[in-house]
Amino acid sequence: MEVVQVLHMNGGMGDTSYAENSLLQRKVISMTKPITDEAITNLYCDTFPTSLTIADLGCSSGPNTLFAVSEIVKVVDEIRRKLGRESPEYQLLLNDLPGNDFNAIFRSLTGFQEKMKKQMGDGFGPCFFAGVPGSFYGRLFHAKSLHFVHSSYSLMWLSQVPEGLDGNKGNIYMASTSPPSVLKAYYRQFQTDFSLFLKCRSEELVAGGRMVLTFLGRRSEDPSSKDCCYIWELLAVALNEMVEEGFIEEEKFDSFNIPQYTPSPFEVESEVQKEGSFTIDRLEVSQVNWNAADDDEVHKCDAFKDSGYNVAKCMRAVAEPLLVSHFGEAIIYEVFSRYTEIAADRMSKEKTEFVNVTVSMTRRECFC
Numbered sequence: 001m002e003v004v005q006v007l008h009m010n011g012g013m014g015d016t017s018y019a020e021n022s023l024l025q026r027k028v029i030s031m032t033k034p035i036t037d038e039a040i041t042n043l044y045c046d047t048f049p050t051s052l053t054i055a056d057l058g059c060s061s062g063p064n065t066l067f068a069v070s071e072i073v074k075v076v077d078e079i080r081r082k083l084g085r086e087s088p089e090y091q092l093l094l095n096d097l098p099g100n101d102f103n104a105i106f107r108s109l110t111g112f113q114e115k116m117k118k119q120m121g122d123g124f125g126p127c128f129f130a131g132v133p134g135s136f137y138g139r140l141f142h143a144k145s146l147h148f149v150h151s152s153y154s155l156m157w158l159s160q161v162p163e164g165l166d167g168n169k170g171n172i173y174m175a176s177t178s179p180p181s182v183l184k185a186y187y188r189q190f191q192t193d194f195s196l197f198l199k200c201r202s203e204e205l206v207a208g209g210r211m212v213l214t215f216l217g218r219r220s221e222d223p224s225s226k227d228c229c230y231i232w233e234l235l236a237v238a239l240n241e242m243v244e245e246g247f248i249e250e251e252k253f254d255s256f257n258i259p260q261y262t263p264s265p266f267e268v269e270s271e272v273q274k275e276g277s278f279t280i281d282r283l284e285v286s287q288v289n290w291n292a293a294d295d296d297e298v299h300k301c302d303a304f305k306d307s308g309y310n311v312a313k314c315m316r317a318v319a320e321p322l323l324v325s326h327f328g329e330a331i332i333y334e335v336f337s338r339y340t341e342i343a344a345d346r347m348s349k350e351k352t353e354f355v356n357v358t359v360s361m362t363r364r365e366c367f368c
Contacts, residue, residue, distance in 0.1 A: 058154020202277030
């Protein structure tokens, strides 16, 4: 499986699209907003740039894409008004892999810019947008061209499925039954990828530039713990059932593994310190329920009352392209029908949460 080619969220605006099933990711952006606000405030007040270049890496498509960058811009505009300064020009760079639905983003820009002008009033902007397709595990931008980098729920995706997973039969990810060699292979791939990510961003950020990254992660130092692997274990249960019933070939199932690693805070900190280009300003852990529609406002909508259904739709929006590339489209409806029932059953019996690891960093003045 060539991850760069097949890893993307479901595009469009349909019922199974990421745009319609990304409430969870939006909640995480909102939860971590105080950390992002602090970082962009410190950056702006330290330098008062006349132009500000902001990159959102792993932007996907749908409402969250422009939500993240708009919140950053609003913070800057509020500060500069209080200080009586002219608005900087904004260059907003939206990055994701080539399979991302960039056309949907571009179609929404005119309406978004008009809305921003009305909200921000006279003297705001201008804002210039660019889509930047490509892997963030390589260089994407000119040297010393970025002031601020934001990424949320993207860096847990690896550049490739780790090598050496032959012993992971019966699983599609790290699990309690995975041998130690599998866990080590996943961790090595994370180390390689995140180190390269940091090196590339260190070359692209100006000295003193800021970066705020939020990973889907874990609290435990055990990489196969339930707080990071359980959501994929339940998908493996559904796929295993279909293997036993003859819908999926066992060999096909055993060769499928998810290219993801959910790091602990210690693992994130270790790689940042080892690479050496950044100082860590904040490193925090938070959690969010699997069912992002668990607040009263959303529960007024009947479509969100079934927790298993809601979680399954979110997972389908994320995982369907990977599954289709390996198993074909014919199994998708059956897989997620079973997944809905399995998730609903487990969620009715136990507390289910995702763990978020957020790190805020500053580019060092020099690399020593």
